[in-house]
Amino acid sequence: MNQAIETVDQGNRVQDTKERILDAAERLFAENGFATTSLRQITAEAQVNLAAVNYHFQNKESLIRAVLHRRIGPINQRRFDLMDALEFAAGESGPMVLEDVLRAFLLPVLEARTSCPEMRHWPRLLGRLYTELHGSLMELFQREMAPAAQRFTAAINRAEPTLSPEGLAWGLHFGIGSMAHFLAAGELLKFISRGIVDPDDHMEALKHLVAYMAGGLRALRTENKEAAQ
Amino acid sequence: MNQAIETVDQGNRVQDTKERILDAAERLFAENGFATTSLRQITAEAQVNLAAVNYHFQNKESLIRAVLHRRIGPINQRRFDLMDALEFAAGESGPMVLEDVLRAFLLPVLEARTSCPEMRHWPRLLGRLYTELHGSLMELFQREMAPAAQRFTAAINRAEPTLSPEGLAWGLHFGIGSMAHFLAAGELLKFISRGIVDPDDHMEALKHLVAYMAGGLRALRTENKEAAQ
DNA sequence: GTCTATAGTGGGATAGAC
DNA sequence: GTCTATCCCACTATAGAC
Numbered sequence: 001m002n003q004a005i006e007t008v009d010q011g012n013r014v015q016d017t018k019e020r021i022l023d024a025a026e027r028l029f030a031e032n033g034f035a036t037t038s039l040r041q042i043t044a045e046a047q048v049n050l051a052a053v054n055y056h057f058q059n060k061e062s063l064i065r066a067v068l069h070r071r072i073g074p075i076n077q078r079r080f081d082l083m084d085a086l087e088f089a090a091g092e093s094g095p096m097v098l099e100d101v102l103r104a105f106l107l108p109v110l111e112a113r114t115s116c117p118e119m120r121h122w123p124r125l126l127g128r129l130y131t132e133l134h135g136s137l138m139e140l141f142q143r144e145m146a147p148a149a150q151r152f153t154a155a156i157n158r159a160e161p162t163l164s165p166e167g168l169a170w171g172l173h174f175g176i177g178s179m180a181h182f183l184a185a186g187e188l189l190k191f192i193s194r195g196i197v198d199p200d201d202h203m204e205a206l207k208h209l210v211a212y213m214a215g216g217l218r219a220l221r222t223e224n225k226e227a228a229q
Numbered sequence: 230m231n232q233a234i235e236t237v238d239q240g241n242r243v244q245d246t247k248e249r250i251l252d253a254a255e256r257l258f259a260e261n262g263f264a265t266t267s268l269r270q271i272t273a274e275a276q277v278n279l280a281a282v283n284y285h286f287q288n289k290e291s292l293i294r295a296v297l298h299r300r301i302g303p304i305n306q307r308r309f310d311l312m313d314a315l316e317f318a319a320g321e322s323g324p325m326v327l328e329d330v331l332r333a334f335l336l337p338v339l340e341a342r343t344s345c346p347e348m349r350h351w352p353r354l355l356g357r358l359y360t361e362l363h364g365s366l367m368e369l370f371q372r373e374m375a376p377a378a379q380r381f382t383a384a385i386n387r388a389e390p391t392l393s394p395e396g397l398a399w400g401l402h403f404g405i406g407s408m409a410h411f412l413a414a415g416e417l418l419k420f421i422s423r424g425i426v427d428p429d430d431h432m433e434a435l436k437h438l439v440a441y442m443a444g445g446l447r448a449l450r451t452e453n454k455e456a457a458q
Numbered sequence: 459g460t461c462t463a464t465a466g467t468g469g470g471a472t473a474g475a476c
Numbered sequence: 477g478t479c480t481a482t483c484c485c486a487c488t489a490t491a492g493a494c
Contacts, residue, residue: 246477246478277478278477278478278479278480279479279480280478280479280480281477281478281479284477284478285477
């Protein structure tokens, strides 16, 4: 009709193409990894032209960057909302429960698989990310995760003040590893448990992961160090 | 000189070529991953001809298989030796300490990086393995790891009888994830700890990992389930 | 903005001389 | 068993018509 509407239409179609590429890339990267997924697979799945990916994103690395960037913000926003609620409930100097903090950290990732359809593949992608990314991509990820790392480190410290900075770092790292491994290789749970555990039950996973991380972190408190060794 | 020595020489050269390929492949797979490492890189590093890899191993997948197979046996043998000693010390019905069992599981992997030069890259490779392998390679790995999985499941159960089979499976899976993530992405620890933790101190890592896993597993005991949630 | 066609690269694998 | 040379394929990226 008029120019304004034409612009909007064009804009929507662009959005559509870009997002279809991002969706397809997210799914395939999650399923098969970054290195083994080709742009051809992505454009085929997204039902767009091969050249579109180079037009909208310059190259494969920038596409990976865009896929990651699109999700990190909302996930961390959800984490921060949950932490805001916790801190409001605890007040200035009230107690903070370690399990609650860990749940605020883990829930947004685990629920992504079920609650929000378009985030279905993020957890698995996150699982892959930690072992597959190198160089500039890893730096991007660290940069975007820094505020969350900082806030949760402080919150865990408030919940467990006797945990040393070193112990907290080890424990958080181990916990992220547990989460990532579960997200990327959940099928191994069927093997280890000989079929009695269902890796797709995310609320069960959350419950166990929260309990496990809390127990592990508490075991790293300084007063437990001699007992453990 | 004579035929016998010639044969030995030839035999050694063959051994040498095959092992040089395996060594180079192990290092490069560990460093850069399976998919992104090319046979050309491997043969260049091993200083052998490109065709040698296809002569001695049929193809890339078989080479990966051979790299994994070479290490799994000795690692698990060391684990079993440590478990033999533990079980001998505990006797028929004596107590078994969870931390000792976990140390028997983890030590052979962590010490590989330092004690035995030619095993230097195995830990990192193991870290990559869990998220990068698919299909037949994963099946090979599971098959070769099954005896260890079985024995350690039984030993943990003996140490912590109130741990349910489900809880044990979740906990073991989470612990393997912590280990794998530490091995594959130890540099992240520097980021998370803002530089105060050294990921290359393996004995420190072992101490923390044992304490963390033990604490995590104990938190999954049935009597703790309600307390945790 | 979208498409076709293709350049340019690097990979896995093999044939065949030595 | 080793090497050179090469085939063939898949990939990323781009040029240029529409």
